Amino acid sequence: MNKVKVSIVGSTGYVGAEVVHGFLSHPGVELVYLTSESFRGKKFSDIYPVYRGLVDKILVSTEEVSYETIGRESDLVITALPHGVSSKVVPQLIEAGCRVIDHSGDFRYKDIDTYTRSYKLDHPHPELLKDAVYGLPELYREQLKTSKLTANPGCYPTCSIIPLTPFLKAGLIEKEGIIIDATSGVTGAGRKEKLEYSFCELDESFKPYGVTGHRHSTEINEQLSFACGDETGKAVKAAFTPHLAPFKRGMLASIYCRPSKLFEKKDTEAVIDVLAKYYESEEFVRVLPKGVLPDVKCVSGSNYIDVTGVYDPDTGLIKLFSAQDNLGKGAALQAIQAFNVMFGFPEGTGLKALTRGV
Amino acid sequence: MNKVKVSIVGSTGYVGAEVVHGFLSHPGVELVYLTSESFRGKKFSDIYPVYRGLVDKILVSTEEVSYETIGRESDLVITALPHGVSSKVVPQLIEAGCRVIDHSGDFRYKDIDTYTRSYKLDHPHPELLKDAVYGLPELYREQLKTSKLTANPGCYPTCSIIPLTPFLKAGLIEKEGIIIDATSGVTGAGRKEKLEYSFCELDESFKPYGVTGHRHSTEINEQLSFACGDETGKAVKAAFTPHLAPFKRGMLASIYCRPSKLFEKKDTEAVIDVLAKYYESEEFVRVLPKGVLPDVKCVSGSNYIDVTGVYDPDTGLIKLFSAQDNLGKGAALQAIQAFNVMFGFPEGTGLKALTRGV
């Protein structure tokens, strides 16, 4: 079998490195280029000593090896670049003939105005938005199969969209008044040299941040609107609030919504049943039974997202809960899941054992 | 000056021990009895070696020294007992002539049916509920001055009631649809020999728990209803969801509510202004300015509660945030604040320096 030639642009951030990790146990991939502007000439394992002897590939700068070359010599390029940079780089890669999975926010929106407002940036290639596929295999599997440009979803959007979609599609909850309260581990902030992410500032800390106007709000709402059948992407205006907690990997969303008249049997079993039916054939969405609640440690390192819900008779609300690894299903491993769909591998290839019991 | 004679019943749990800690720097207190059924005959500092040389008092069992004796020889007894036990012990202490601050849920409710439903327990002395004072000095300062029996508030209720009360009292938010999403450090679970609270199970973990029917829901709602002027305690039905995070001390509440028509100037300054005005003379409620959000590490070890809020123009919601130490303002130090009120000390006596920068 010919292996798929994959390059990773921006391979030494936490997301890029987790893509490398994910491909370690994938039998169908050959890594061609790992790029890094900061660490050119060093080995990948110099930056991540944990991979000494496993990934000793030399990092190249895109000054040495052009995007044109990378794109020409790769079947797929995975970009882990900041937003505003991806929008310039990705078109060059596509032009060179490869397919792309991009981790930034630059190609996740269908509505260019929403992007511009959310990211305060002009987009140099808005014409690409239309055909870019939002890389959530559970929702866009068919489109992914032939996708040239896959926009890997944001971490908070993934764990918001997965639990809410079955209810919105079936009209079982009200579109209005959805509240998403979510918490991320610290890797979500990236590999940054900033005092605010230092051990001494974050150990024994817990806090909200970005409590109004967080970029992921608009990404979440566009997708939730599509789930309601609203093509403008503006029907849902869920409130979103992120928090930062002292663990490395993991993300939990606690979601509050109000059942519609179509949600007839008002109990927890009925809530779980909606999720279980919708995701019954999905390998990486685990619907937890009544009495079991998600915990980020149970998905840490993996591509799983654990979801469940309850009906609260005291308030008449449905509460939904989801847990994923922010670098796993929330980023790098979801990209590999999408890769498997795009290149015809069984969807779980390479993604099975990436977790541990304690 | 004669010192106030204080005994602590149940002194070796985390709450009891934090009361001992809090009194260490209080100039007006003499500790009479520290009781412990599990560790009778040992020194307090055998159980908490950190206090070696500071608190070497011998622990006594209430089999050796009766509640009658403890109550007779103390001006105040602070009880840190499980609910269902306090309701039996506290009446004996009061009978013996002392005043009491109780940490359980047994005397926090005015409505006995709400208590019975919440705790699934019969109450042997419901007649005491009427005169028991809910020990939140910010709301019940006058009543505390002469209180015989003070019911120290629950941790989640404290950080929910403090930010919401100014808005509910002034009718600035809707009573309906309030959502309280809160997170506690692990000391909140008590000093317990249980696998689920072991380091290996909780490090790198984050999860919701008790997502329907948590006891603190009804305590919160009774007090919020009183704030609305509803004497039945049933006007407000806020939804409450607790989470457990991997830090020892601290609690954060993120609260979502909808402004009423009376809330005219819809911006963040107006939200903060409501809090700032209401609490301007309060020593332990710190209202954070716009752009600063609470963090549990900034209140760890202290009796402070940091609060603030935003108006979210995208959803029209008010989001309120509060952080406290679950053992501090959420339990033991709040009891000392109430003690200061009850016995005529300046309210901050002994409570100032109990925190640290990192």
Place this chain on the structure above:
Amino acid sequence: MNKVKVSIVGSTGYVGAEVVHGFLSHPGVELVYLTSESFRGKKFSDIYPVYRGLVDKILVSTEEVSYETIGRESDLVITALPHGVSSKVVPQLIEAGCRVIDHSGDFRYKDIDTYTRSYKLDHPHPELLKDAVYGLPELYREQLKTSKLTANPGCYPTCSIIPLTPFLKAGLIEKEGIIIDATSGVTGAGRKEKLEYSFCELDESFKPYGVTGHRHSTEINEQLSFACGDETGKAVKAAFTPHLAPFKRGMLASIYCRPSKLFEKKDTEAVIDVLAKYYESEEFVRVLPKGVLPDVKCVSGSNYIDVTGVYDPDTGLIKLFSAQDNLGKGAALQAIQAFNVMFGFPEGTGLKALTRGV
């Protein structure tokens, strides 16, 4: 290819569960029985929800399925039982016809008196000690190939023996005065319902324990003596002191020893050279270059042990350092490495990708 039939006795402790985890990505193994006395009838994934959908096998009690049956229907049984229990169970399994890898201390010694003194236990089957193979593939690879009973090494012994052996075998350090100062993550204490291992007691804690007479001392010294060519196992009396640190997985040893006259070129390069030459063909011993020191996070989840050393000109000492995962190379994954040797698989089978960058 016929798969090797493997059963795990005591599968729900941290070591047993990590063996299950390790075999998840092993292509040549079929799990037959997973036993648990505490959780019979439950699914393995009920105890470790992280494995939901991956390992849903029903746990059986050895009251239901006898050791005789387990031994008869398995090619290999891995026992993760307390010492004193293994010595009774393992002979029954061997009698039934299977091979065994045992995780207790019961079969690690050649000298029965040393065992008896260390474990304060009589051994019901001392006759098995002679042929039991100490399961360190780097030292006993040939013997493992035909081993009927493999005694998986202790965690502290593994990270002490690996760095010291090359020096002792070549006579490059003095046998006298070796000092081993080591630190373990909390999983080393097992899956226990004890207050002392609770999150609140261990978070922000660091302490020595077992500072005289720790059982692993005698295990270490017997093996180090063998490395010196002393068949009595008593030539080396290294001092050993363990510590407990607030992380889940990982173990670090800092070892102090004095070069002998045979160690001529007194510099760090020479120290590293000894290690590098000795382990040059070993897949799981990574000798770090000058300037790079081991860190437990770089081996967490894996079967690697990272080792290096320095010559300290100020004191004339050699300092050696090693890091491993206490559940990985220190226990369960080392057992799988030994399994691979025993059953003819390439030694790294299933053990490659079990780590992650952050």
Place this chain on the structure above:
Amino acid sequence: MNKVKVSIVGSTGYVGAEVVHGFLSHPGVELVYLTSESFRGKKFSDIYPVYRGLVDKILVSTEEVSYETIGRESDLVITALPHGVSSKVVPQLIEAGCRVIDHSGDFRYKDIDTYTRSYKLDHPHPELLKDAVYGLPELYREQLKTSKLTANPGCYPTCSIIPLTPFLKAGLIEKEGIIIDATSGVTGAGRKEKLEYSFCELDESFKPYGVTGHRHSTEINEQLSFACGDETGKAVKAAFTPHLAPFKRGMLASIYCRPSKLFEKKDTEAVIDVLAKYYESEEFVRVLPKGVLPDVKCVSGSNYIDVTGVYDPDTGLIKLFSAQDNLGKGAALQAIQAFNVMFGFPEGTGLKALTRGV
């Protein structure tokens, strides 16, 4: 009573801020200037929000307020500056008429060559070394009373010197072959914007660092030599190895040494007896009884150092253990203890309640 006027130069690092914290509960101190070059014009509580309402003093730059002014208007200046900077600033302050406690290494040595070799720096004022007092009250109490310039000891030196001094002074252990293996919490690295101290790099990490030639080695050895009566400061050449562990505050030393012929009764009681007698009148040295070992959590936030030891019959070694808070007895609070001696306050003034049980 007139308060002592104190200024703190470099008040926003972790050490400077902990000095501020320590003085919060000191009745005899008035803070005059808090300097910060990075944050001039901000409030101290802007940098450490935990002190909002407690320490809102405006930070000044030494460009605005000269060292001459600070020194003239203060009775004492505490400097928390990098080495190489202190050696230039401190003489200016002394010249202006105040007394100084300096936290750098610049005035800790008696032997200028040892300083130069250790810090790779020329010293502009070596003439000050002779009269500078090493700020360990337990050893230099008399000299501190009249000290103009107090050199606050390093953190590792404090927890090495305290346990070893009683044995060396009495000749009870050999001077040769002492090994000090020590571990620090992350605040020891300072308040730094560096990737290596980020949460994601240090959580679940444990590692040695600076394993040869660490600066604290020579500081330790000079003081240990003085304890042996060697005025050259060169008689002792203890080996020192630091490690970094994932907790914020605390430091533990495990020390290995060999009893001399004068140590006759070779048992643990005798080891502890040496410590207990030597420190029996010391308020902040707690000698732990047999069976109790130090734990950094038991000294966190405090000025205590907990020490104990064992005699190991298997190796004939004495093992000594000490735990302190690296910012407490290891830095800022020890400076306040020295301050109390220098200015005639009872030695524990303001230092009692600065710890907590959990």
